[in-house]
Amino acid sequence: MIPAPHLDFLPLLPELIVAGVAVALLVGGALVGRPSQTVLLLLTLAGLIAAAAASAYLWNWDGPGRVLGEMIQADRLAVVSRMILLGVGAFGALYGHHYFARTGVARMEFYPLLLLAVSGMTLLVASADLIVVFLALEILSLALYILVALSFRMASAEASMKYFLLGAFSSAFFLYGLAMAYGAAGTTKIDGIALALSGRTGSQPLALAAVGLLLIGFGFKVSVVPFHMWTPDVYQGAPTSVTAFMAAGTKVAAFTALIRVLDVSFQPLTWDWRPAVWALAAASMVLGSLLAIAQTDLKRLLGYSSIAHAGFILTGLIATDGAGIAAVTFYLVAYSVTVLGAFGTVMLASGGIRERTSFDSFRGLAGRSPMLAGLLTLFLLSLAGIPPTVGFIAKAGVFGSAIRAGFWPLALIGVLASVVGAFFYLRVIVLMYMEEPQAELEPEGAALPGAALALAAGLTLVLGVFPQIILPVLEKAAILRW
Amino acid sequence: MLGDYLPVLILGGLAFAFVVASLFASSLLRPSRPSPAKLAPYECGNEPVRLPKGEKFSVKFYVVAMMFIIFDIETIFLFPWAVSFRKLGLFGLVEMAVFIALVFVAYVYIWMQGGLEWEQAPRPMERTAAEGEQEEELLRAG
Amino acid sequence: MRVPIADFLVLSGILFAIGTAGVLVRRNALLIFMSVELQLNAVNLTLVAFSRMRNELNGQVLAFFSMVVAAAEVVVGLAIIVSMYRRRGSVNVDDASVLRG
Numbered sequence: 001m002i003p004a005p006h007l008d009f010l011p012l013l014p015e016l017i018v019a020g021v022a023v024a025l026l027v028g029g030a031l032v033g034r035p036s037q038t039v040l041l042l043l044t045l046a047g048l049i050a051a052a053a054a055s056a057y058l059w060n061w062d063g064p065g066r067v068l069g070e071m072i073q074a075d076r077l078a079v080v081s082r083m084i085l086l087g088v089g090a091f092g093a094l095y096g097h098h099y100f101a102r103t104g105v106a107r108m109e110f111y112p113l114l115l116l117a118v119s120g121m122t123l124l125v126a127s128a129d130l131i132v133v134f135l136a137l138e139i140l141s142l143a144l145y146i147l148v149a150l151s152f153r154m155a156s157a158e159a160s161m162k163y164f165l166l167g168a169f170s171s172a173f174f175l176y177g178l179a180m181a182y183g184a185a186g187t188t189k190i191d192g193i194a195l196a197l198s199g200r201t202g203s204q205p206l207a208l209a210a211v212g213l214l215l216i217g218f219g220f221k222v223s224v225v226p227f228h229m230w231t232p233d234v235y236q237g238a239p240t241s242v243t244a245f246m247a248a249g250t251k252v253a254a255f256t257a258l259i260r261v262l263d264v265s266f267q268p269l270t271w272d273w274r275p276a277v278w279a280l281a282a283a284s285m286v287l288g289s290l291l292a293i294a295q296t297d298l299k300r301l302l303g304y305s306s307i308a309h310a311g312f313i314l315t316g317l318i319a320t321d322g323a324g325i326a327a328v329t330f331y332l333v334a335y336s337v338t339v340l341g342a343f344g345t346v347m348l349a350s351g352g353i354r355e356r357t358s359f360d361s362f363r364g365l366a367g368r369s370p371m372l373a374g375l376l377t378l379f380l381l382s383l384a385g386i387p388p389t390v391g392f393i394a395k396a397g398v399f400g401s402a403i404r405a406g407f408w409p410l411a412l413i414g415v416l417a418s419v420v421g422a423f424f425y426l427r428v429i430v431l432m433y434m435e436e437p438q439a440e441l442e443p444e445g446a447a448l449p450g451a452a453l454a455l456a457a458g459l460t461l462v463l464g465v466f467p468q469i470i471l472p473v474l475e476k477a478a479i480l481r482w
Numbered sequence: 483m484l485g486d487y488l489p490v491l492i493l494g495g496l497a498f499a500f501v502v503a504s505l506f507a508s509s510l511l512r513p514s515r516p517s518p519a520k521l522a523p524y525e526c527g528n529e530p531v532r533l534p535k536g537e538k539f540s541v542k543f544y545v546v547a548m549m550f551i552i553f554d555i556e557t558i559f560l561f562p563w564a565v566s567f568r569k570l571g572l573f574g575l576v577e578m579a580v581f582i583a584l585v586f587v588a589y590v591y592i593w594m595q596g597g598l599e600w601e602q603a604p605r606p607m608e609r610t611a612a613e614g615e616q617e618e619e620l621l622r623a624g
Numbered sequence: 625m626r627v628p629i630a631d632f633l634v635l636s637g638i639l640f641a642i643g644t645a646g647v648l649v650r651r652n653a654l655l656i657f658m659s660v661e662l663q664l665n666a667v668n669l670t671l672v673a674f675s676r677m678r679n680e681l682n683g684q685v686l687a688f689f690s691m692v693v694a695a696a697e698v699v700v701g702l703a704i705i706v707s708m709y710r711r712r713g714s715v716n717v718d719d720a721s722v723l724r725g
Contacts, residue, residue, distance in 0.1 A: 030594035555695035
């Protein structure tokens with residue numbers, strides 16, 4: 001008789017709630033036929049809030065650090081990242097409600113898929129075993145592939161196919177890396193690998209192969225150069241509401257998991273993976289910024305900017321201390337808030353489902369809608385990292401931690417890339433304010449996404465002026481228990 | 483070591499011999515009077531217009547194949563569980579019940595969406611597709 | 625006769641490389657996808673071989689999970705590719721060219 005394992009489901013409660021609501025909506029929606037979008041939205045938000053409450057409760061969790069057969073991590077980094085992700089999910093639901101209501105076609109599947117993607121993301125940040133990391137990555141990716149295809153524009157199907165093929169390709173690399181890690185250490189536990197590698201039971205060459213392959217897998221998900229080619233296409237082709245959600249959510253989830261894998265599992269090999277991460281970060285910052293200059297479509301531009309931002313985040317990751325982790329989490333908060341705001345504004349300013357996102361549609365936006373133009377300016381300034389926005393504090397944080405760890409050349413490359421970046425963000429601002437409108441687009445005003453935008457703008461400014469509101473929390477979360 | 487495979491080899495040989503023997507026997511026993519009309523390939527009594535070579539499978543088959551794969555693969559979790567069913571006891575039973583319930587949820591969803599209908603009734607997804615195309619045209623026009 | 629574990633690792637490495645080459649060379653979405661499946665199965669072989677070498681069961685459990693994930697990917701992938709085919713009449717990735725820049 002195998003004894004039933006001691007089961008402590010509490011640290012998994014947020015995921016159980018989110019996935020449970022998703023399943024309930026799926027079945028309930030199918031039984032009802034064409035359920036009301038507003039009801040679906042309210043239920044989705046209720047589920048996310050309940051999960052956030054459960055997650056907040058776990059902040060003072062004093063049980064074992066890992067539960068459910070040491071598969072799930074119950075630390076504060078998981079709590080903080082979950083809170084960010086649940087917030088991102090709420091933004092995604094509000095945007096999606098607006099977007100899909102406009103198409104005149106009620107897409108019931110949007111909400112369950114969004115919730116499943118959120119549950120995959122939150123599971124990813126709480127995983128204590130590479131098996132769970134793999135499963136969570138797949139849960140979020142599979143849901144995102146379909147979300148990208150949800151609009152009936154041709155570009156949406158195409159984006160989904162590209163995302164899917166490259167995503168599946170990258171999961172194969174990730175899984176191969178996982179197999180190598182298992183071969184090197186004889187275990188897939190995130191901390192067990194570190195123990196094996198620092199002791200005598202680990203195999204160095206296999207472990208190096210593992211780090212390389214896992215970096216390729218993560219590199220695709222967070223879109224760092226040279227694994228970035230899908231990003232602009234998918235960001236442009238996906239419905240804008242979905243782009244906003246995936247841009248913020250995937251980065252938060254995958255980077256948090258990457259922190260765990262690099263700083264814990266492969267901590268004994270730090271000196272081996274640092275040069276690789278250094279090169280990835282530098283290439284992403286430089287190429288992301290340079291390629292963005294030539295763009296004439298705002299969504300595509302934000303896609304390239306997200307590549308550059310992935311590089312900035314990696315810069316913070318290279319310093320493997322607590323302050324570095326705190327800087328990375330702060331950057332993730334800043335990027336989420338800003339990019340959700342930016343894509344939200346684009347969604348409202350680009351004629352809804354018509355998705356006129358080329359620069360022409362934004363010429364003279366200030367004349368037609370000073371409000372949207374002002375908001376977009378704020379978010380673009382934050383993406384460029386100009387004070388007093390949150391983007392500035394975030395960039396200062398990651399560059400600071402890179403310099404402290406002795407990687408000042410990388411920080412210098414980052415500063416130069418930011419200068420280049422400021423140029424193309426400013427160009428968009430100039431054409432909104434200085435140029436005559438060419439396209440007659442009616443910018444939409446909408447209550448729900450408008451409120452979300454106001455919140456994003458508020459956070460961008462408030463966290464930019466008073467970052468100390470959340471910094472102590474992030475610093476407490478940055479202590480990895482293992 | 484290799485000797486363990488001998489029974490398999492013998493069985494394979496017997497099966498092959500049986501096929502050859504029965505084909506040979508039937509060719510001896512059956513009457514054979516070929517004529518040009520009998521040898522011609524035909525399609526419901528008509529000359530075939532085109533060979534079915536480049537013919538694509540209907541999308542319906544893909545849908546059925548997808549359903550099959552997903553439910554088929556889920557059962558691989560049942561095998562290890564069944565092997566150690568007694569050892570796992572009540573806990574294993576409950577876990578497996580939860581798992582099967584979730585698979586059942588997917589089944590209900592597919593059923594309700596009309597995924598199991600061979601002749602496609604107008605179902606929500608199809609209607610939206612039609613509406614989506616209208617929308618595309620609108621976008622192209624304006 | 626006992627095949628050494630290293631042989632399995634070499635074989636799976638070769639299979640993985642063939643799959644990778646397939647993804648990079650092929651232009652038909654279905655064939656690319658089949659190459660990815662080959663990669664995943666190569667990994668499964670690696671996992672089971674390591675599991676045998678380490679005399680530890682987790683690798684085989686992981687192989688089960690990866691099979692299920694691969695099946696889920698097949699379903700989502702086929703759905704996307706079929707929907708693409710319905711609209712475009714082609715599954716060649718070079719024809720997917722609305723998004724350029």
